[in-house]
Amino acid sequence: MVIEATSQQPIRLAIIGVGKIARDQHLPAIAADPRFNLVAAVSRNAVVDGVANYHDIAALLADRNDLDAVSICTPPVGRASIAMAAIDAGLDVMMEKPPAATLSEVARIEAHAVVAGRTLFATWHSREAAGVAAARAWLADRKVERVTIEWREDIRRWHPGQDWILEAGGFGVFDPGINALSIATKILPGAWTVERAVLRVPEGRMSPLSADLTMMCGDVPATAAFDFLQEGPQQWDIVVETDDGRLTLRMGGSILDIDGTVTEAPDAEYAGLYARFEDLVRTRRSDVDVTPLRLVADAFLVGSRETLPTFAW
Numbered sequence: 001m002v003i004e005a006t007s008q009q010p011i012r013l014a015i016i017g018v019g020k021i022a023r024d025q026h027l028p029a030i031a032a033d034p035r036f037n038l039v040a041a042v043s044r045n046a047v048v049d050g051v052a053n054y055h056d057i058a059a060l061l062a063d064r065n066d067l068d069a070v071s072i073c074t075p076p077v078g079r080a081s082i083a084m085a086a087i088d089a090g091l092d093v094m095m096e097k098p099p100a101a102t103l104s105e106v107a108r109i110e111a112h113a114v115v116a117g118r119t120l121f122a123t124w125h126s127r128e129a130a131g132v133a134a135a136r137a138w139l140a141d142r143k144v145e146r147v148t149i150e151w152r153e154d155i156r157r158w159h160p161g162q163d164w165i166l167e168a169g170g171f172g173v174f175d176p177g178i179n180a181l182s183i184a185t186k187i188l189p190g191a192w193t194v195e196r197a198v199l200r201v202p203e204g205r206m207s208p209l210s211a212d213l214t215m216m217c218g219d220v221p222a223t224a225a226f227d228f229l230q231e232g233p234q235q236w237d238i239v240v241e242t243d244d245g246r247l248t249l250r251m252g253g254s255i256l257d258i259d260g261t262v263t264e265a266p267d268a269e270y271a272g273l274y275a276r277f278e279d280l281v282r283t284r285r286s287d288v289d290v291t292p293l294r295l296v297a298d299a300f301l302v303g304s305r306e307t308l309p310t311f312a313w
Contacts (some may be wrong), residue, residue: 004134006165006189010034010035010036010037011035011036011037011068011069011186011278011281012037012039012066012067012068012069013030013036013038013039013067013069013070013071014036014038014039014040014041014042014064014067014069014070014087015027015030015038015040015041015042015048015070015071015073016042016043016057016060016070016071016072016073016074016082017043017072017073017074017075017096018042018045018047018048018073019043019046019073019074019162020043020159020162021073021096024075025125025269025270026071026073026096026270027048029270029271029273029274030071030274032047032271032277033271033274033304035131035274035275035278036096036274036278038051038052039051039052039067040054041050041053041054041058041059042055042056042057042060042089043055044056049296051062057070057082057085057086057104058085061085061086061089064261065309067089067090067091068091068092068281069092069093069277069281070082070086070091070093070094071094071095071260071277072086072093072094072096073096074096074107074167075149075164075165075169075170076098076099076100076101076169076170076171077164077167077168077169077170078101079099079100079101080100080101080105080108082108083095083100083109083112083120084108084112085257087109087112087116087118087120088112088116090116090118091118091223092118092119092120092121092277092281093109093113093118093120093121094121094123094273095120095121095122095123095278096125096259097122097123097124097125097178097179097182097292098171098175098178098292098293098296099123099240099290099293101169102169102220102297103290103294105234106166106288106290106293107290110286110288111285111307114286116130117285118184119277119281119285119286120286120287120288121273121276121277121287121288122287122288123273123277123292124179124182124186124289124292125179125273126179126180126182126183126252126253126269127182127183127186127269128268128269128270128272128273128276129145129183129249129252129253129267129269130253130254130256130263130264130265130266130267131249131253131254131255131256131257131263131265132183132186132187132249132253132267134256134263135240135247135249135253135256136186136187136188136200137148137273138247138258139187139188139240139242139247142242142243142244142245143242143243143244144188144217144240144241144242145214145220145241145242145243146220146221146222146240146241147184147217147220147238147239147240148187148222148223148238148242149180149181149184149222149223149224149225149237149238149239150225150235150236150239151176151177151179151180151224151226151227151235151236151237152225152227152230152234152235152236153160153227153228153230153235154228154229154230154234155173155209155228155229155294156233156307156313157199158176158309160313161313163221165207166202166205166207166209166311167205167206167207168206168207169207170206171207171209172201172205172206172207172208172209172211172228173207173208173209173210173211173226173227173228174207174208174211174226174299176226176228176236177211177224177226177296178292178296179236179252179295180224180226180236180238181248181292181295182291182292183238183252183253184217184222184224184238185291187238187240187249188217188220188240190217190218190220191216191217191218192215192216192217192222192291192295193215193216193298194213194214194215194218194295194298194299194302195214195215195302196213196214196215196302196303196304196312197212197213197298197299197302197303198211198212198304198306199211199300199303199304199305199306200304200305200306200307200308201305201307201308202307202308202309202311203307203308203309203310203311204310205311206234208228208309209227209229209308210225210226210227210228210229210308211224211225211226211299211303212224212225212226213226213295213299215225215295218255236251236252236253237239237249237250238253245258245259246258246259254266254267261303264296265290301305
């Protein structure tokens with residue numbers, strides 16, 4: 001039997017998947033938040049010091065009855081079965097982006113959580129970047145004329161040796177690119193559609209290393225250029241032209257530039273995610289927005305394919 005978290009005690013949490021994103025972001029955020037108590041970790045290839053470690057979620061659930069929630073940081077393929085098992089065990093669930101490999105999987109997980117009365121949080125960490133809320137507020141009173149996204153980073157730097165990201169369901173360049181789409185759909189809520197896309201896939205791989213998208217947000221044209229082979233300075237920019245000035249979000253949303261007036265704040269994306277998860281758990285609510293994932297799925301559906309030379313690490 002799972003004991004419900006109360007407002008008087010920390011949420012007892014297990015982290016599932018102990019890779020780069022878990023070590024770089026999740027574990028530090030959890031350690032810094034007294035509202036959570038990390039009691040277990042699940043990984044086939046790694047361990048977390050100071051907590052109980054398990055090879056898979058079945059072993060975790062067979063051994064523990066003192067958990068309230070799990071945070072799932074595995075690659076998207078296979079994540080649905082992990083989330084479903086956690087929900088069946090009476091646990092609340094937080095999922096790293098993208099929430100699952102397909103829209104159908106997310107819908108299935110969400111429906112399961114509703115029936116079970118569990119909290120489900122499909123996270124988009126870039127929406128917690130320092131400049132995003134202010135950008136949304138500034139744009140709310142202005143007429144948007146054009147959106148341009150440039151999202152260029154080095155796969156070898158950020159995902160070294162992670163072959164899964166270029167396999168089917170790995171998303172390729174859309175793994176970082178979906179972060180840009182999560183910000184764009186947050187600061188400009190509306191009817192986003194993908195009109196055209198070009199996906200460039202290396203010989204022998206299944207997911208693209210670069211992509212160009214032509215989109216619309218209502219009647220506003222938008223373009224996105226995603227590149228996973230960027231050497232030198234990395235670029236994560238969104239530019240919004242309006243009838244009353246230009247707004248630019250740089251460095252993944254941490255820097256806000258409005259007509260030359262620049263505001264910057266330290267990274268607190270994952271701290272914001274865990275604060276949000278804690279609130280959802282305490283108030284028995286869920287947050288599952290699949291808009292960014294839908295745009296990626298649409299890009300795969302309408303996109304033309306170009307073949308790149310073989311990619312090697």
